[in-house]
Amino acid sequence: MKQIVLILFVLFLIKPNLFAQYQTETGARQGGMSGSGVVISDIWSSYHNQAGLANLQGISAGLFYSSIFNMSDLKEAAFAVAVPAEKYGTAGINYTYNGNEFSNFGKLGIAFAKRLGKRISAGIQLDYIMFSQADYGNSGAVAGEAGFIAEPADNLYIGAHIYNPWRAKINDSEDYIESVMRIGAGYYFSEKVLFTVETEKEVDKTTVFRAGTEYAVIPGLFVRAGVSLNPTEYSFGLGYNYKNILIDLAYISHDILGYYMQFGLGYSLKKVSKNTEPQNK
Numbered sequence: 001m002k003q004i005v006l007i008l009f010v011l012f013l014i015k016p017n018l019f020a021q022y023q024t025e026t027g028a029r030q031g032g033m034s035g036s037g038v039v040i041s042d043i044w045s046s047y048h049n050q051a052g053l054a055n056l057q058g059i060s061a062g063l064f065y066s067s068i069f070n071m072s073d074l075k076e077a078a079f080a081v082a083v084p085a086e087k088y089g090t091a092g093i094n095y096t097y098n099g100n101e102f103s104n105f106g107k108l109g110i111a112f113a114k115r116l117g118k119r120i121s122a123g124i125q126l127d128y129i130m131f132s133q134a135d136y137g138n139s140g141a142v143a144g145e146a147g148f149i150a151e152p153a154d155n156l157y158i159g160a161h162i163y164n165p166w167r168a169k170i171n172d173s174e175d176y177i178e179s180v181m182r183i184g185a186g187y188y189f190s191e192k193v194l195f196t197v198e199t200e201k202e203v204d205k206t207t208v209f210r211a212g213t214e215y216a217v218i219p220g221l222f223v224r225a226g227v228s229l230n231p232t233e234y235s236f237g238l239g240y241n242y243k244n245i246l247i248d249l250a251y252i253s254h255d256i257l258g259y260y261m262q263f264g265l266g267y268s269l270k271k272v273s274k275n276t277e278p279q280n281k
Helices: 002-014 049-054
Strands: 060-067 076-086 090-099 105-118 120-133 137-153 157-165 178-189 192-203 207-220 219-228 233-241 244-252 259-268
Touching: 002 259, 049 076, 049 105, 049 120, 049 137, 076 233, 090 120
Parallel strands: none
Antiparallel strands: 060 076, 060 259, 076 090, 090 105, 105 120, 120 137, 137 157, 157 178, 178 192, 192 207, 207 219, 219 233, 233 244, 244 259
16 A cells, blocks of 8 residues: 555656546557557547547457556556448547556547548547545546548658647646647558657647657568657557457556556457558558
């Protein structure tokens, strides 16, 4: 118990609004690329840019797990489900839990995404955010998200995403949930190589820069790497796609939090690609 309280105290010194922060690393594929995933289309677009859900080819689901300091008492767990309907768009639901029994954060999201043309898609999401802290009780807030992904030239993708544009308050308090804007680009050099870069800006915070790459070593086996600045973070990841199943692992080295691991498991009713090519190709 004392160890948990001490770690939570350190985390709150590092990030005073820890449980009001924007969750960018949910999804071990994106985690292996240092969170540089605003133009990637997969089930974890539910957390990075809902527009990517519009490019899913079949009903998809995913599970995610990570632990700060590699301690189960400071875990982050999430699931996401997306159901595409060709003429109407893609509907999705997702949930994240972060923390422990003494202090935790939960986010329930309901998303919708649609292709607006051959080269552009857009998505929105409504979130209900829940906070719970021992001795302080429970509180909540309603936030929103929106984004787009476009392909202005063959194999070049640009994307943007905004989280909580109206700066939602936590219940009737004066505490705001952070508003965040992300802008990024990605280029597929071939069906084997993807390179991404993006920036993230929170109100009154230093701009974050991210870059990542994904390489299909052999069909179905992926190697990933990434770097993030402000704070400095290095990452490495592996992925394996077999028929309808996706398995992802990420190793992340953070200049403040140390290293930690992420694990993701995905399933699609339609056979998934064994290359790094966009899902809408």
